[in-house]
Amino acid sequence: MPAAETSGSIAHSPASADRRVLRIAMIGQRGIPATFGGIEHHVAHLGRRLAARGHEVTVYCRNNYVLERPATVDGxxxxxxxxxxxxxxxxxxxxxxxxxxxxxxxxxxxxxxxxGPGLFAPLPRYLSRARVVQTIHGRDDRRQKWGGAAKAVLRSARWLSERVPDAVIGVSREIADEYARLRAHPTVHIANGVERPVSAVSVAPVLERGLAPGRYVLFVGRLVPEKAIDLLIRAFRDVPGDMRLAIVGGSSYTDEYVQELHALAAGDPRVRMLGYLYGEDLASLYRHAAVYVQPSHLEGLPLALLEASSYGLPTIASSLGCHREVIEEEGPGGRLFREGDHEHLRDVLVRVLSSLDAERGSARTRAEDVLARYSWDVATDRTESLYRSLVAAPERR
Structure with missing residues (x-):
């Protein structure tokens, strides 16, 4: 059976009226303040909203993620x-x-x-009274960067995630439904969110990187094989004209793959490898792009695609189920290409770039739809309601 949409029974359960302050631990993220990494941004958005509601939220941070180590951030x-x-x-x-x-x-x-972090979920599940929740952000056991031993460990983590947590959250309907078919315990769909971007953003960060407003295709994300940036570069090399390709991101223990990308990019002077960007610099790259491309082979529910959509950018994404959830109806402003097919991606890029005015008009309409469907406030409502329903449930045996 499909996973629960938490706007239904869980979101409006009697437990949601409980005002008890909850003590919540977030484990598995690198840390906050968030720089690179979708999970880190996810935890940052949820954590500060839960804290603003009076809950005691603790985020366990890796000491190698950021140089600054404040005691608290946003409560x-x-x-x-x-x-x-x-x-x-x-x-x-x-x-x-x-x-x-x-x-x-x-x-x-x-x-x-x-x-991976859920490998240790049996400890609180069976040795404490704490309720255990696990959010599945993607199919980590299928990522190309892992060798055989690492994939075996992650397959064990996958097996445990199907059995141990009191509740599992899937960030996409596809993930949540897959888990719902395998689990007896609650499985719910709570999507990632996105915030409305500011309208006035300086163009300086774009110009400083040798780009012209409205004259570049954008990708944002970690440079890992499952993101298929190599496929994007190969497709773009066959696109005629002076449009540029801006790739924002860096290594995630994938230095060899990043070197391959730089070698590919060296074959086309229009391709710019910009490294990780954050804050106003990244906002400027989004605001002034012509088109955004998400070429991935594997995803959960990519925040970068949601963010690009929120800026009113025409988006092109591979035909993964999670991308179809965001784009919904393929058409102007939201295009799909066959996953793994760089020739089809090239054709879609050429089509979109040749009719940018029409694509942009439809993309602005799609932006309002994405902002309405993907809300961090709603995600927080539903997560809080799930927590309360678990805490209010009878003691486990």
């Missing part, structure tokens, strides 16, 4: 704990340390984010 308590800063052990080591610290801190809710 959220931060605990900076050590990790092993390697590709294979970074998330797992920190999640174990964070789980032990959270158990000692006596939280009502331990909320794990992503598959």
């Amino acid at each position: 959220v308590r931060l605990r900076h704990l050590p990790t092993l800063g390697t590709k294979h052990f970074d998330a797992l080591a920190h999640s174990l340390v964070s789980t032990m610290a959270a158990l000692a801190d006596g939280h009502d809710i331990l909320h794990y984010h992503a598959l």
Whole structure:
């Protein structure tokens, strides 16, 4: 059966009237303040909204994520704990340390984010009275950057995620429905959100990077194989004209893949590799782009696609189910191409770039629809209601 849409029974359960202050632990994210990483932005948005409602929210941060280590951010308590800063052990080591610290801190809710960190969910599930929630942000066990041993560990994490948590949240309907077919415990769909962007953004960051407003195609994200940036570069090389391609992002323990991308980009002087950008610089790149492309082979529900849509950018995305959820009806302002087909992507790019005025007009209408459907306030309402329903439930046996 499909996963619960939490605007239904859970969001309006009697538990939602409970005003008890909850002690909530967030585990699995790198940390906040968020720089790169969709999970980090997700936790930052939820955490500050839950804290503003009076809950005691603690985010367990890796000590190698950001240089600054404030004690609190936006009312959220931060605990900076050590990790092993390697590709294979970074998330797992920190999640174990964070789980032990959270158990000692006596939280009502331990909320794990992503598959790998959930390997340690059995500890609070069976050794404490805390309720365990796990948000599945994507199919991490299928990511190309992992070798055989790492994928085996993540498949074990996947098996546990289907059985251990008191509740599982899927950020897309596709993920939530997949889990709902496998689990006896609650599984709900709570989508990511997006905020309305400011209308006036300086063009200086665009000009400083050798770009012209309205004359570049944009991609934003970690440079990892499943994002298929190589496919985008290959497709763009066959697009005629002087339009540029701006790629915003950097390595995530994927240095070899990033080197391959730089080699590909070197073959076309129109391609700009810009590294990670944040804040006003990133907002400027979004605001002044011509088109946004999400070429991924694998996704959960990409925040970058939501953000690009919120700016009223014409978007082009691969035909993954989660992308179809955002775009809904393929047409002007929201185009799809066959996943993995760089020739089809090239054709769609040429089509969109040749009729930008019509694409932009429809994209502005789509922006309002995306802002209405993907709200962090609604996501917080539904997450809080889920927490309360779990805390109000009878004691586990």
